Each structure stands twice: as C-alpha cells, then as structure tokens.
Amino acid sequence: MERSTFKIDKYYLTKVDADRKSIYCHHDLMGELLVPTHKHNKAQMLYAEGDVVFVTTETKSYFLPARHFIWIPAGLEHSIQPKSENVMMRNLYFPVEKDEDAFYKNEGIYPVNNLLLQMMLFTNQWNGDLKKGSPNFTIAKAIKAILPQICTNNLPLELPQPKDKRLGKILRHVENNLGETILFSEVAHEFGYSERSLYRLFQKDLKMSFIQYYTIRRILKAIELLLDRKLSVKEVALEVGYSSVPTFSNTFFKILGQRPSDYLNGEDVLKSR
Known part of the structure; x- marks a missing residue:
C-alpha cells in the first residue's frame, strides 16, 4: 500500500504538472498498481506493452491492448488499472498549446505503426521533465506533431458505462x-x-x-x-x-x-x- 501511494503522489498528482511548459516522461512496470481517478493539466499519451490496461472515465470504460496507445486530453478525469503485473506503461505528458489540432481534444485508442514505434524507442531511457529547447523535448514534440497525420483509425475499444x-x-x-x-x-x-x-x-x-x-x-x-x-x-x-x-x-x-x-x-x- 505504501508503494502504491508513493508512486501515485510522485508521478500522477505532483510532478506531471509541476513545470507547466515541460513535456513530462514516465515509464514504469506498473505491477498491480491501481491509479485512482485523477486528472492533470497536460494531455497524456499512454502506450501499453505486455498486457491489457483498463482506463475508465466518468462515461466510458476503455480497453487498451498491448502495442496500442491511448490519447487522454488535458483535464479529463480517469483511472488506470493494468490487468497484470507484466504491463509496461510508457507515458508522455504534453502541455496544451494554442490553436491545437482537434485530434488532441478527444480521447482515443490507436495502433502504433513502425514509424511511431521507432520514435517511441528514443524515449526508453527518459524520465521526468523534458525542458523546452532540449533535444529530447524536440523529439517528444515531434511525436505529438505526427499523431493527427498517422493516427486516422480511432479503434472502437471502449464501452459506455x-x-x-x-x-x-x-x-x-x-x-x-x-x-x-x-x-x-x-x-x-x-x-x-x-x-x-x-x-x-x-x-x-x-x-x-x-x-x-x-x-x-x-x-x-x-x-x-x-x-x-x-x-x-x-x-x-x-x-x-x-x-x-x-x-x-x-x-x-x-x-x-x-x-x-x-x-x-x-x-x-x-x-x-
């Protein structure tokens, strides 16, 4: 229980929004951790590997299978629960920008193609804030920028509550x-x-x-x-x-x-x- 509380406070409620201009990166083998309902001021890109992750909002229950990612818009309350201890979850949290593409305002689940997969490989050793102007920030921002162009198939992997x-x-x-x-x-x-x-x-x-x-x-x-x-x-x-x-x-x-x-x-x- 102590481990779960520590991880939730550190990564999901405190540090993500501490620097409102940074892109926050967090990768973790989640174990049996349940991340209870929360929200953040940054949009979240969550990639799952190894098993299923359940993401629940007030109105829908999302089913995120391995080798897919879910886009969670800024300010959307949600909980996260991996199905097993084998789930590796890779997160990038992006600050909201002016006049963003409509893609970023809606939650959705998308397959990860080879291009996006190779770009995600660059993030494997990152953790914490990526400062504006740094090479890692530039790469992460490029990942965000290509999503509306390559993620045209929003998979119907959610069921209404x-x-x-x-x-x-x-x-x-x-x-x-x-x-x-x-x-x-x-x-x-x-x-x-x-x-x-x-x-x-x-x-x-x-x-x-x-x-x-x-x-x-x-x-x-x-x-x-x-x-x-x-x-x-x-x-x-x-x-x-x-x-x-x-x-x-x-x-x-x-x-x-x-x-x-x-x-x-x-x-x-x-x-x-």
Missing part, C-alpha cells in the same frame, strides 16, 4: 455468458422486456445497439485471451461464442485492423529494450 441499473444487470449477464450465443430476443424475454423497448433502452442509455455492444465485448475478451497466450485462435473463438473461426477472424479484423493470428504472434518490441 450504463446509467440505468436495469441495463447494468443485463450487461453483467452478457459478461458472464460470453462463451454462449446470446440472442437479443432471449435476453429481452428473460429480463421482462419487449424487443422494441429493450432496443430503445440500449439506444437511449448506451447510444448503441445490443449487437454492437455484444460484438465489441466479445472481441475485447478475445484480445485478453490472446494476450494470455494459453489458447489457440480457434479455442479463443469458441471461448467468446464464435463457432466459426473465419467469422471470428473477420469480426476481429473489422474492429482491430489485424487478424487474431497476427495479433497473437506480435512481438513485445519495447518491453525488452
């Missing part, structure tokens, strides 16, 4: 039965709704349909299982309710932009450097 308690029960039912084929008509009947009224509840509260929520939740679970590296792609497909591997693979590709087999075989490039 339900406000309606009745809907919360339904979503827990989905969560507990991801290995089965869940039919909307059966869910409506089991929880005492007509299909029409339940459809309206999903749209009003979550701003998405049942099938959209269900599909994303299955793929998010599949990513977790792939990163565990204990099951084959076929076994993962079955675990999240897909009897057809091609259908699972196509759905995975539509959401993540790569096939499950490619994701499973991806290398943890930054983790070992």
